[in-house]
Amino acid sequence: MAQAREAILETTARLLETQGYHATGLNQIVAESGAPKGSLYYYFPDGKEGLTEEVITRINQTISQRISDHLAAEGDPVAAIYSFLLALARYVEASSCRGGGPIASVALETATSSPRLRAACESAYQNWQELFAAKLRSGAFSPARAQRLAVCIIAAIEGAIILCRTQGSATPVREVAEEMRLLLLGAQHHEA
Amino acid sequence: MAQAREAILETTARLLETQGYHATGLNQIVAESGAPKGSLYYYFPDGKEGLTEEVITRINQTISQRISDHLAAEGDPVAAIYSFLLALARYVEASSCRGGGPIASVALETATSSPRLRAACESAYQNWQELFAAKLRSGAFSPARAQRLAVCIIAAIEGAIILCRTQGSATPVREVAEEMRLLLLGAQHHEA
DNA sequence: GTCTATATGCAGATAGAC
DNA sequence: GTCTATCTGCATATAGAC
Numbered sequence: 001m002a003q004a005r006e007a008i009l010e011t012t013a014r015l016l017e018t019q020g021y022h023a024t025g026l027n028q029i030v031a032e033s034g035a036p037k038g039s040l041y042y043y044f045p046d047g048k049e050g051l052t053e054e055v056i057t058r059i060n061q062t063i064s065q066r067i068s069d070h071l072a073a074e075g076d077p078v079a080a081i082y083s084f085l086l087a088l089a090r091y092v093e094a095s096s097c098r099g100g101g102p103i104a105s106v107a108l109e110t111a112t113s114s115p116r117l118r119a120a121c122e123s124a125y126q127n128w129q130e131l132f133a134a135k136l137r138s139g140a141f142s143p144a145r146a147q148r149l150a151v152c153i154i155a156a157i158e159g160a161i162i163l164c165r166t167q168g169s170a171t172p173v174r175e176v177a178e179e180m181r182l183l184l185l186g187a188q189h190h191e192a
Numbered sequence: 193m194a195q196a197r198e199a200i201l202e203t204t205a206r207l208l209e210t211q212g213y214h215a216t217g218l219n220q221i222v223a224e225s226g227a228p229k230g231s232l233y234y235y236f237p238d239g240k241e242g243l244t245e246e247v248i249t250r251i252n253q254t255i256s257q258r259i260s261d262h263l264a265a266e267g268d269p270v271a272a273i274y275s276f277l278l279a280l281a282r283y284v285e286a287s288s289c290r291g292g293g294p295i296a297s298v299a300l301e302t303a304t305s306s307p308r309l310r311a312a313c314e315s316a317y318q319n320w321q322e323l324f325a326a327k328l329r330s331g332a333f334s335p336a337r338a339q340r341l342a343v344c345i346i347a348a349i350e351g352a353i354i355l356c357r358t359q360g361s362a363t364p365v366r367e368v369a370e371e372m373r374l375l376l377l378g379a380q381h382h383e384a
Numbered sequence: 385g386t387c388t389a390t391a392t393g394c395a396g397a398t399a400g401a402c
Numbered sequence: 403g404t405c406t407a408t409c410t411g412c413a414t415a416t417a418g419a420c
Contacts, residue, residue: 004403004404018304019301019304019305020212020214020300020301022212022214022215022301023214023301023305025394025395025396026395026396026397027394027395027396036403036404036405037404037405037406038403038404038405038406039403039404039405041396041397041398042403042404043403047396047397048395048396048397098304101300104300104354105297105300105301107354107357107358108212108293108296108297108300108354108357109211109212109214109215109297109301111357111358111360112210112211112290112357113211113215118358118360121358122358122359125355125358125359148367148370148371149371151352151355151363151364151367151368152348152367152368152371152372154351154355155347155348155349155351155352155354155355155364155368156344156347156348156351157347157351158350158351158354158355159346159347159348159349159350159351159352159354160343160347160351162296162299162300162347162350162351163317163343163346163347163350165299165300165303165304166299166303166310166313166314166317167314167317171343172343172347175340175343175344176343176344176347178340179340179341179344179375180344182375182378182379183371183374183375183378186374186375186378187374196385196386217412217413217414218413218414218415219412219413219414228385228386228387229386229387229388230385230386230387230388231385231386231387233414233415233416234385234386235385239414239415240413240414240415
């Protein structure tokens with residue numbers, strides 16, 4: 001029944017990740033999703049902004065799950081986060097450096113122009129940050145330091161994605177992975 | 193003589209920093225710069241892409257100078273970089289979290305669609321990274337580690353800017369400043 | 385050098401038939 | 403639910419007068 005709706009959501013998510021908000025047109029979404037032309041405003045009466053908001057919310061959940069699963073697979077927080085970053089580097093490489101940072105461009109483009117989308121992006125970053133912070137707290141990290149480190153990890157990831165796109169290489173994510181590992185090891189040492 | 197040209201370049205730089213590439217229209221540039229309407233294509237026959245390329249190149253130089261000046265004012269690399277990050281935080285705050293990361297949005301938006309602009313952004317990031325790396329090498333950091341740390345610093349800055357815009361607060365840059373300082377101190381200790 | 389007027393195209397969005 | 407046709411507006415870009 002809602003198969004067309006689902007196809008639209010998935011295609012929009014992919015296009016927003018690789019092209020950003022303003023470069024992604026509704027015509028392109030309909031064309032690439034294979035959904036009937038008439039169904040876009042039927043399923044998304046709020047138009048582009050409403051569709052994008054729902055997509056951001058779904059990406060929020062999808063990535064939260066991915067982070068959660070990955071961090072749960074390894075007991076030690078430092079090793080778990082390092083492993084997550086290496087997996088991200090492989091994903092970036094597999095997508096020819098067009099993927100990764102699924103909401104980075106939308107966040108930058110809409111922060112000052114759409115309160116709805118800004119709030120949706122803020123919520124996503126907040127969730128992801130809290131997952132990293134919780135994992136760090138489960139180790140020897142104090143709540144305050146865990147929170148600050150989590151912000152730093154998210155920032156380093158998003159910035160590294162910009163560099164990867166710009167230079168067409170996954171190396172920046174890998175270098176960030178190494179340095180974040182060393183930062184966490186040092187922090188662990190001081191907390192102990 | 194080229195006063196209109198200069199006004200166009202400056203206005204474009206400001207709009208690209210705060211709005212990104214696709215959200216910035218030529219009409220808006222002409223209107224806000226106060227330049228004569230007929231002079232845009234006279235001074236920039238290549239249109240939006242050519243104008244943007246020149247703006248990115250100028251931003252590259254401007255920020256390079258700013259980084260260079262700031263790092264030269266303090267002998268110790270760690271203290272110098274920490275001080276630069278705090279200055280950036282003040283700038284972000286003074287601009288109501290709309291400024292900072294002058295090419296971040298353009299880099300993300302055009303990396304896969306415009307080779308010219310992608311190359312211009314790559315060159316800028318390369319220059320800035322080398323300035324940080326050189327400062328680190330002047331201290332006790334090995335060339336290889338200095339390069340990796342410089343990438344990490346640039347990435348953390350650009351990502352922190354995304355978070356600042358999204359949550360309307362300069363706090364992420366300040367938290368990144370603290371963690372980068374600790375990372376550098378730890379690295380210095382190991383190199384010595 | 386700068387202007388006005390306009391060409392051309394696509395954006396998001398809507399109306400109404402089926 | 404889905405379609406086609408269309409509205410409105412703005413985008414980049416150009417032509418030609420002054």
